[in-house]
Amino acid sequence: MPADQPLGEFQLIDRFFARARRPTRADVILGVGDDAAVLRLPADHDLVAAIDTVVAGRHFPFDSPPHSIGHRVLAVNLSDLAAMGATPLWATLALTLPAADGEWLGEFAGGLLRLADEEGVALVGGDTTAGPLTISVSILGSVERGTALGRAGGRAGDVLVVTGTLGDAGAGLGLCMGRLAPMDPAAAEALVKRFQYPTARVAFGRAARGIASAAMDLSDGLVGDLPKLAAASGLAARVDVARLPLSDALRRSLPIGPARELALAAGDDYELLLAVPAPRLAELEAAARRLNLMLTAIGELIPGDGVEWLLEGASYAAPSSGFDHFR
């Protein structure tokens, strides 16, 4: 920023998040601008809380459009609440920035606040600090008492289903990073958009309560995440790799083998993985249809531990781990 126009931290926050000072929800008793927010939870609801961080150069390329970074950091948090069947209500933002760049902040705030408006989420507080670009959002929501979906409720025989298609965001990131060459411009654009603007499956998560037995979101890829759901439920899982839902855009951009590897291991799709008792699968499918959301059965929970990956009846060597930040 120009040296003749220094902007202090507080002015910056005021300028770009000014709208957040006027609470859009009646349950925000005290929002941005005090030491903490005061919030009114609906009666007979539990609080649902998660925190997720995105780091420049790690979770997104340094040159990502700031608007997409703002969208993405909120979407990945919304996805955690979606996996619980919770309704997102409020968010706080911890923003660490190398410099007070007005243009960057304006676009970032625009992306974050647009999605917040779409989902009815109020930004109720935050902290801005100088440092390497790192952004955490703490998301807060509610769920009717006793109805939250966890990872531990799966039972042997439950069908494993996933929403949407898998691997798109991984291919989109590969295209952004120049590791994957675009074959088809329209497909490439669709894949990049899936990485930059993920959609949290909030409405479906809510609809799945009382039907699904367990749920989680796919942030680290199926090979990283499914073992956690299976272990939390005290079970093993079996997956038919041929049934993984792959988008047309992904199929047009990659041969089937690499497309499946992305669907298994790339992460960043923010689709939901659910376990559902077989007799109730039709109900869950109906709920997905009402939301115009694809739902695909990919396998089942079975006694034991670990995950068995199969392709045409034979054992399939899945990539050995999901996205693990320290490997």
Add this chain to the structure above:
Amino acid sequence: MPADQPLGEFQLIDRFFARARRPTRADVILGVGDDAAVLRLPADHDLVAAIDTVVAGRHFPFDSPPHSIGHRVLAVNLSDLAAMGATPLWATLALTLPAADGEWLGEFAGGLLRLADEEGVALVGGDTTAGPLTISVSILGSVERGTALGRAGGRAGDVLVVTGTLGDAGAGLGLCMGRLAPMDPAAAEALVKRFQYPTARVAFGRAARGIASAAMDLSDGLVGDLPKLAAASGLAARVDVARLPLSDALRRSLPIGPARELALAAGDDYELLLAVPAPRLAELEAAARRLNLMLTAIGELIPGDGVEWLLEGASYAAPSSGFDHFR
């Protein structure tokens, strides 16, 4: 860490925060290990939420003891709830680390969890990512409906009071950074401790509800923070600089002029600043005495805007701004 002992993200979290998986509070319905935590707020209470970040090299020296970093990042968040008169209940942690260093993580977790235990706070979730050392804590608490202390309730004529002593943490940081030479070893140790292990005034914040008209915590120094309380209350403030409470350790370490400058501008003390109607000052003083906490009247709220700093009846040139991360 040794190349022959790679530790994945999940194992690290498991190892160092394993205790947090066994919730210590009955109101934690679902804690660490799912997509989000499910928490039960007491009846007739509002939720109080804040987020604060500390960045290595910015908020603490790179070589700070990890135990003190763990303490400090929770304490600065507890302080935000203290300023609202809220009771801290739960916290989530967003930890960005350059490397998975087991020794560092063990000490960091020890410092954070010790303070969490002391304050009865359950760590209910988190996210660990690789990147430059940046730590955010989102703190969640409760307050009986309608009793939260804000910044906006001050009235003309209210007395301004502060807890404890000011400037110690600033001197402690100066000593850590080698910018200040230790004059007296015992004093230096006390000042460094005040920087590394700040105490949030949680019990006093709760006691001040119904007595004080406004409150905030002093994280950015009096010259940075008091104008915010005054502006939120639509008033000006007048402060007698001679009345700023200075510790013996600070007086032994610095001449009175520089000591006052630190007390005004250094930040990091995490004491509380409150406005209290003059007829109720004695009640607030009694509450402080019961908690063995010093309370000092330093000025008053008056009609107008801005802050008037006085020393022996004359205008005093206070340092021009508090700690502002982008200046």
